[in-house]
Amino acid sequence: MVQKKEDLDPKDFNLAFMKKYDVFGVGNALVDIIAFVEPKFLDKQKIDKGIMTLVDETRQGQILADLHEIKKELRSGGSAANTMIAIANSGGNCCYAGKVTHDTYGEFYKKDMEDAGVRFETAPDKEGHTGTCVVLTTPDAERTMLTCLGISTSLSPSDIHLEDLKSSQFVYVEGYLWDGDSTKKASQLTMKEAKANQVKVAFTYSDPFCVNRTRDEFIQLTKDYVDVVFCNTEEGLALSGKKDPLEAVAYIGTLSPLVFMTAGKEGAYVCQDGKIELVPGFPVKPVDTTGAGDAFAAGVLYGLTHGFTPKRSARWGNYVASRIVEEVGPRLSVKLLNKQDEVLKGY
Template sequence: MSQSRSHDVFGVGNALVDTVVFVEDDFIREHNLNKAAMTLADSEKQATILQALGKHSLELKSGGSAANTMIGVARCGGTGFYTGKVASDPNGEFYRMDLLKAGIRFDIHPEPETAGATGTCVVMTTPDAERTMYTHLGVSVQLTERDIDVERIASSRFVYVEGYLWDAEDPRRACIKTLQEARRLGTKASFTFSDPFLVNRYRADLHGMVRDLCDVVFMNEEEAKSFTEIPDLQRTLDYLKNLKPKFFVTAGKHGAYVVEDGNVYSVPGYPVEAIDTNGAGDNFAAGVLYGLSHGYSSQAAARLGNYVASEIVQVKGARMEKDLNGKAMEILRG
């Protein structure tokens, strides 16, 4: 990796303020929510859910999949930029300050309040540690190609783009531009699938993008099976061996698989008692990106990814709050 690149990761994704809450399974059933998945909603429907949660303890956190990853990179000791669209409202300012405090540059021009509100997500975690998300994207869907800073891509070792951008036309174009510019500038391009429903909806497009624009792809088991249309995990991994990028496939408590150069490697996880799986995949990607951007092997990077993911599932919320710098290097060095 070029030593002239001053930052580790340039991240692009939906900028969302999370309302984090623990609920019983009965709440999920009563409100016909799609458990353990992300559902898009308008502001009125989301407000109805928030009203129903009135007697619960709610906690506000800045969120968004790729932003969670960028915070994780910073907690490992890395540096980076983040691009996502917020509004000139209190949530937008909260979001900007939260990222800056974590050490991630976020200085994109906010949209005026007349254009809409900053995106929000209600993150409901049940006793089995699964999280169900009810999301109003707000102005995050107004992210465009013009928001992508090419100079910052050139100064970064990796770009990292979240799959949730694929669901709206302008953010999808911003996503593609980021990956194309990375390829042109010699910056490594990474992409995360984000959710099985996105893979099912855009499978053909994603196959083309993975083939033409990606160096590294992140997915969980269900996303991998949806992508390959193969229900068996081992056969899915064998299929991925024939494709060009490196694949990192997370497998929950079993750790992760690394697929590269026609080989599949199993990297064991760290046994912990999970209380909230929100952000596990995002933080796995953070550990991997930090490891790869500092020249470590894919297996060493996956080992760190598993560790960072194991840390986040033991706490409430999707953001890493403590610094892992010394521990990160210890794990990478084996």
């Protein structure tokens, strides 16, 4: 879909059209290893269902050994990487900064990202192991993730390509990066440079556990740097300390001018300058919820960088998310390029 001058705020028009990239993403570069399992597998492994758990290389190896007879699929992933790939699928132009190494998974990661249409920013290191995320999906479409971060935790400020950052409309940073000292510094540099160069900052809270660990810091960060917040209802409640979703999104709306909070099958809340609206979702029968939030953020960012209103952007985000939950894994098998007008007709 072609961006139109009349759809944009006049002060943003010339700036947007001077940018080389729509979005510059920063995140943990992880190879997703996707498998379908029965609940008894989780019970046997004593794995907590439905959440992301950090594990070391030994534990990851044990789990993979027990999966040896189960069919597995590989995808380049990590939360922000999934979002960049889905933006490219919609027709957007983006690049990504993450860290892999010269092992089998690292070589796969780089090629897979580039094949998906995303410029991969960071050259592989020579030592260490590329991070992996074992994604276990049960018949109820719930996904359980076991993440071994590997060398992804060594992403540092020197890995952020500032010229590409300055050439982007948005930067998009994942909250998972606040768990490591060097990744946190890389994220802080990204946000500071974005603000200094008229690049808008989008930030996802990533996970309720991330919020609970760094709640005060996330609140201050949102106030100081963030133009667009992404979260789900659970994350929004954790950050706000509220018990009602509307109160939660309203609170976050006092920290940032634009907030998108997903609400499952109900759709997503949009809070723009304090005004809240629920944008309905699309009816689906979910197969695998892996990457739904990442896909939603991709749809929204595509919209915001192509002249959509926040409400229309949320509607497109809901559609992209609805398609991803009908697939296995966080990658769409269908192309969404040029489908925006059809899907958003009358909206």
